[in-house]
Amino acid sequence: xxxxxxxxxxxxxxxxxxxxxxxxxxxxxxxxxxxxxxxxxxxxxxxxxxxxxxxxxxxxxxxxxxxxxxxxxxxxxxxxxxxxxxxxxxxxxxxxxxxxxxxxxxxxxxxxxxxxxxxxxxxxxxxxxxxxxxxxxxxxxxxxxxxxxxxxxxxxxx
Amino acid sequence: xxxxxxxxxxxxxxxxxxxxxxxxxxxxxxxxxxxxxxxxxxxxxxxxxxxxxxxxxxxxxxxxxxxxxxxxxxxxxxxxxxxxxxxxxxxxxxxxxxxxxxxxxxxxxxxxxxxxxxxxxxxxxxxxxxxxxxxxxxxxxxxxxxxxxxxxxxxxxxxxxxxxxxxxxxxxxxxxxxxxxxxxxxxxxxxxxxxxxxxxxxxxxxxxxxxxxxxxxxxxxxxxxxxxxxxxxxxxxxxxxxxxxxxxxxxxxxxxxxxxxxxxxxxxxxxxxxxxxxxxxxxxxxxxxxxxxxxxxxxxxxxxxxxxxxxxxxxxxxxxxxxxxxxxxxxxxxxxxxxxxxxxxxxxxxxxxxxxxxxxxxxxxxxxxxxxxxxxxxxxxxxxx
Numbered sequence: 001x002x003x004x005x006x007x008x009x010x011x012x013x014x015x016x017x018x019x020x021x022x023x024x025x026x027x028x029x030x031x032x033x034x035x036x037x038x039x040x041x042x043x044x045x046x047x048x049x050x051x052x053x054x055x056x057x058x059x060x061x062x063x064x065x066x067x068x069x070x071x072x073x074x075x076x077x078x079x080x081x082x083x084x085x086x087x088x089x090x091x092x093x094x095x096x097x098x099x100x101x102x103x104x105x106x107x108x109x110x111x112x113x114x115x116x117x118x119x120x121x122x123x124x125x126x127x128x129x130x131x132x133x134x135x136x137x138x139x140x141x142x143x144x145x146x147x148x149x150x151x152x153x154x155x156x157x158x
Numbered sequence: 159x160x161x162x163x164x165x166x167x168x169x170x171x172x173x174x175x176x177x178x179x180x181x182x183x184x185x186x187x188x189x190x191x192x193x194x195x196x197x198x199x200x201x202x203x204x205x206x207x208x209x210x211x212x213x214x215x216x217x218x219x220x221x222x223x224x225x226x227x228x229x230x231x232x233x234x235x236x237x238x239x240x241x242x243x244x245x246x247x248x249x250x251x252x253x254x255x256x257x258x259x260x261x262x263x264x265x266x267x268x269x270x271x272x273x274x275x276x277x278x279x280x281x282x283x284x285x286x287x288x289x290x291x292x293x294x295x296x297x298x299x300x301x302x303x304x305x306x307x308x309x310x311x312x313x314x315x316x317x318x319x320x321x322x323x324x325x326x327x328x329x330x331x332x333x334x335x336x337x338x339x340x341x342x343x344x345x346x347x348x349x350x351x352x353x354x355x356x357x358x359x360x361x362x363x364x365x366x367x368x369x370x371x372x373x374x375x376x377x378x379x380x381x382x383x384x385x386x387x388x389x390x391x392x393x394x395x396x397x398x399x400x401x402x403x404x405x406x407x408x409x410x411x412x413x414x415x416x417x418x419x420x421x422x423x424x425x426x427x428x429x430x431x432x433x434x435x436x437x438x439x440x441x442x443x444x445x446x447x448x449x450x451x452x453x454x455x456x457x458x459x460x461x462x463x464x465x466x467x468x469x470x471x472x473x474x475x476x477x478x479x480x481x482x483x484x485x486x487x488x489x490x491x492x493x494x495x496x497x498x499x500x501x502x503x504x505x506x507x508x509x510x511x512x513x514x515x516x517x518x519x520x521x522x523x524x525x526x527x528x529x530x531x532x533x534x535x536x537x538x539x540x541x542x543x
Contacts, residue, residue: 007288016288024218024277029181059228060183066201066231068187 031060034072036142044075044134046110053111057144076108077134078153084130086123095149101126105150117149125152160259162543164381164388165503167197167374173337173488176275177368182222183229186271186370189493190230193267193372196509198386201231204374205263210240210250210270211492212527215282217273230269242396244440246270247371247495248525248534252394254375255536259391264377270496271370279366279491295355298363298443300529302355305445308409309357314448314463316357320348321466322444323361323486329473330483332512337367337488362444362486369490371497378542389503389538392520393424401529410453414526417533418454421522425537431456434537435518436478436505438498440525442485447471451479454524454535473515481505481513495525499536506540 007016028036031047035058038045046056047069056075061068084103090096095117103126104113119135120126132150140146169192171177177185186209194201207230214220223239230237238257240250247270254268279296286292293299308314324343330336343361351360381388397420399406399413406412418430427433437456441447448462456477457465465471471479480486482501485494502523504510510518519541525534 014289018285018288020215020285022278022281026276027176027178027181027273029184030179031184032181060181061187061228061231063228064233066228066233 029060031068032058039146040140040142042136042140044077044107046073046075047071048073054109055112056107056110057114073109075110079105079107079110079132079150081105081118081126081128081130081132082113083128084118084126095145099123100149103132103150105132116144116147119149119151121152161261162378162381162390163255163258163375164378164390165373165500165507165538166376166381166384166386166388167193167195167199168500168503168507168509169193169196170335170371170497170500171369172335173367173369173490175337175366175368177273178275182217182219182271182273182276183226185273185368186226186269187229189271189370189372190267190269193374197374197384199265199374201267204235204265204267206236206238206257206266207232208238208240208250208254208257208266208268210246210253210268210496211272212241212243212246213282213491215277215285216279216491217276230267242532242534243527244442244491245495245525245527245532245534247493247497248440248499248523248536249396249495249532251373251496251499251523252396252534252536254373255391255394258375258377261377264380266375267372268375268496269370269372270493272490272492272494273368274366274490275368298355298358301443301446302358304408304530305443305449306357308445308449311409312448312460312463315467317345317349318448318463318466319357319362319444320345320359322441322447322471324348325472326441326444326480326484326486327361329481329513330487333482333487334511335488336483337365337369338483358443358445364442364485364489365487367488367490369488369493369497371493371500373496373500373503387507387509387540389506389521389540390542392426392537392539392543393421394536395420395424396532396534398532401531408530409449410459411530411533413531414450414453414533415455417535421535421537422455425543427537430454431477433520434477434522435520436481436502436515437522437524438482438484438501438505439479439522440485440495440498441480442489442494444486447479450524473513478515481510481515483513495527495534498525499523502536503538506538508540
């Protein structure tokens with residue numbers, strides 16, 4: 001094959017790589033923008049659904065009725081793990097460079113959990129009911145990674 | 159015998175180049191809320207939802223139906239997705255109508271959308287597929303040789319394209335939802351715009367838009383009890399063909415002709431140019447108006463441009479084409495076909511406002527997509543079929 005060839009013979013068939021990449025952007029709209037802006041200020045806000053449940057991260061539209069959600073609730077920066085999985089070998093671009101837990105965390109004042117990382121140190125220090133607290137990133141830009149991860153609270157294991 | 163079906167609600171967003179104020183979900187929801195309000199029903203009255211958008215590459219979202227369920231208030235309802243390139247808005251409305259005509263659902267909500275500002279349609283449509291010639295020229299580059307083929311074949315004078323463009327941009331000024339509101343075009347100014355893809359000039363191309371269109375369809379029993387104006391569906395048709403094959407007629411694809419012939423037969427139309435009051439036609443590049451006039455049977459071969467030159471497709475002509483301003487004034491691609499279908503409904507419902515064609519009783523919505531491969535049409539009327 002010449003250096004200019006775009007393909008290679010694989011058995012009886014030519015096969016060529018196809019890498020499609022160009023920049024997109026994502027507009028979150030005015031409702032969800034409030035959530036991302038509040039995180040820059042080190043505060044977590046959620047929306048209250050038609051059944052009274054508080055979503056954080058917020059739902060733009062009610063999952064049950066479809067109504068646009070407009071009632072905002074500030075929730076706590078501490079919460080409770082409902083379930084989790086252990087990342088024993090962290091990959092590049094993941095929140096932590098040492099073993100950690102992915103966890104569904106229901107923040108105090110919220111009813112629906114969010115997915116984030118917990119810097120638990122070892123697998124035997126996390127479980128359902130573990131209490132955790134937000135560790136804010138030093139430089140916050142309005143993204144879910146403004147939460148660097150969650151730390152265990154003292155006496156965290158329920 | 160299929161059930162009868164009527165459109166009882168039409169709702170669209172205010173289309174523009176970038177709706178930074180809304181997410182994709184919020185954009186879709188704006189059209190849905192307006193369609194439901196127009197039909198004077200709530201989402202609870204809807205039995206099923208049919209959503210269409212294409213191509214996915216435009217925003218880089220492969221399966222929007224997965225996460226739009228909340229914005230569509232689809233909780234507990236069946237949701238279907240349709241995907242046929244640029245014709246998708248038309249074929250989506252057809253699938254929605256078929257659910258009603260088949261007697262499966264009594265009230266169906268259908269939506270087409272596109273948020274072009276989240277991506278770049280030019281490059282999304284120019285992916286250099288291995289083993290193919292990488293033209294990197296977008297849709298305009300693909301269609302320009304076909305337009306030249308039409309000009310050569312028909313002997314049309316070079317100003318026909320700009321006549322269509324100036325007409326559509328002028329019409330759009332009467333449509334509050336249109337993306338482009340440019341009242342000051344003249345033929346001279348239009349002829350002086352740059353040649354983008356020879357022989358297609360800048361004025362003869364569509365914009366990139368954010369927008370959505372939603373329709374509410376009902377079966378006969380429910381539509382009869384509904385007191386508002388209705389657009390009864392007299393026929394729908396869809397036809398397809400490959401992009402390239404030996405002997406393919408590129409200027410007037412056979413699939414388009416078959417689609418129109420099928421529609422006229424179903425709706426009992428023998429002389430389309432005489433019997434149809436208004437057409438919302440998918441014209442993303444101006445020269446496609448005379449080309450489709452011929453393809454759909456409104457004009458004899460090589461004669462479509464004469465209808466344009468004689469002003470017959472103006473709002474005051476015998477066959478107004480795109481009084482809304484058409485795709486040339488608004489092009490959220492995944493919604494554009496449904497905007498054509500919905501604008502046809504608005505005409506026979508008497509809801510088109512300043513761009514209303516007085517007395518319109520029979521209107522056609524038309525969409526095409528891919529390399530002129532997918533054709534979708536419907537004919538709606540203020541009268542029951």
